[in-house]
Amino acid sequence: MTVAATSDPIADSAHSVSELIGAINAVLKRELSEVWVYGEVGKVSQPSSGHVYFDLIEDNEGERQVIAVKLWRGVRQRLAPKMQQHDMDIVTGIKVRIRGTPDLYGASGQFGFKMSDIDPRFTLGDLAAQRDEIIARLKKDGLYDRNRATTLPLVPLVVGVVTSKGSAAHADFMKTLEESGIGFTITLCDVRVQGEGAAEQIAAAVSLLGKQPLVDLVAVIRGGGSRTDLATFDNEVVARAIAGCGKPVFTGIGHDVDKSIADEVAFSWNKTPTACAVAIVDKVQAFVRRFDSAAQRVATVVLAALASSERRVANAVGRLRILRSTVLEAAKSRVDLLASEISAFDPVVLMRRGWSITYGSDGRVIKSLKQTKIGDEVTMRIADGSISSTVIGVASVSSQSNSQKSKQ
C-alpha cells in the first residue's frame, strides 16, 4: 500500500502488520525471554508432525486463564531423556513448570508460548503433595478403608471390568481369566484411561458396575505408562468412586513405581492386569481346593468306614463260625460223656447184669439188715420184672454165704 503525502504524521508512525508482530515479539523477547511459568496441563494435541500443543491453565475458582503452549519437535527430542528419567510426560491434568518465551505467531495472529525446558521436580513434587492431600481428605471422609470393608463373595464369578476395550491390558487380563478354565462372566465397560475426561469416565464406570446386582467384583485395568500418564488413577474422582463402590474393587494398573491412589483405596491392588486376573482366579481356585479337599476327605472317611464295617462283619462271621463248631463239639462230647456217665449208673443197666433192688413192704429200698426181719414180705426189682418173697433168714456180710436167703 502506498501513502502519498510526506506530511502525514500518522503514516510516519504506523506499522504494517508484520512490523507490529515483529515489534511485539521483540518486546516479548526483551522483557519475557526464557521465563518460567507454571500451571495445569489442559487439552493436549500431538499431530503427526511431532510437535506437541497444549493448553497451560490457571483455574482461579472457575475463572480460567489459558496460554497455548507449543513444544516443537526438536525441543521435545532434546527434553526426552530428562522426562524419561523422571518417568513423566505431558498429559492432561498434571501440573508443570515450564520455561520458554511468549510470542505472537504471525501466520495466525495467535498468541502462544514457545516452550524450551521443563522442571520435572515441580510436577513430581506436585503429584506427591496432591496425593498426600487427597489421601488425607479420603481418610477424613471415612472413605480410605471403605472399599476394603465390602465383602468379596467366596466364589467371585461375575467380574465387572473397567478398561479401554481392545488394549493390551484388556487382552492380558482376559487371557488369564480364559486360561483358568473357570466359567467367569465378564461385564465390560469401555472407558478412556488417559487424557481429558478419563478420570470422570473411570469413576462413572466403577459406580455403574458397582450397582449391577449380579456383579461380584469390579476390576480396574490399565496397561503400563509413565507416572504422569497414570495420573488419572491418582485423581480424587476415581479414588472416591472406588472407595464408594458397593462391590470390592481389584486394581491392575500397570506400573512399578508407587501405588496410585486408586490402589490405595482398592480392595485388592495388583501391579499388572495379569496379576489382577490371577488374584481373581486364585480366589475361585482357593474355594475349589477347599471344596475338593473336603470332598476328598468325605470319600476317605466313607471308604474307611465301609472298610471298617466290612472288616467287622467278616470278623463277626468268622468268629461265629469258629464259635459254632467248637461250642457244638464241646457240647456234643460233654453230652456224650454225661450220657455214658449217666448210663453207668442207670439201675436198669445194672440189673441186666444181675443186680436187683429190694423194697420193703413200706416201699422203701432195703439197704441194711436193720430194715428187715424174718417173716417180712419184700419185693425184689430185677431188670425185667419183680419177685415177691418172704424173709426166712438174715445174715450179716461175714455169714452172708449161708444166712442171706430168701424164699420165693
Place this chain on the structure above:
Amino acid sequence: MPRKKDDEVVGYEDAITELEDILDALSDDDINVDELAERVKRATELVKVCRERIAAAKLEVKEIQLPEEAR
C-alpha cells in the same frame, strides 16, 4: 446368558459349610450306616453342583455402556 444367583439351589458359602459339617458328622465313630449313606449322597450332590457351576460354563462377555452424560 448370565447365571442368575436367585436360581442357585444353594450358595457356595452354604455349600462348603454344609460339606464341612457332613465331614465332621462322618468323622464321628458312632454314625450309623443309614445316616452315612444319606450324608454321602448329599455330599456328592453338593460337589457335583459346585464343580459344574464353576468349571463347566465357558467364559462369557457382555458389555455395558456408560450413560450418555458420562461419555
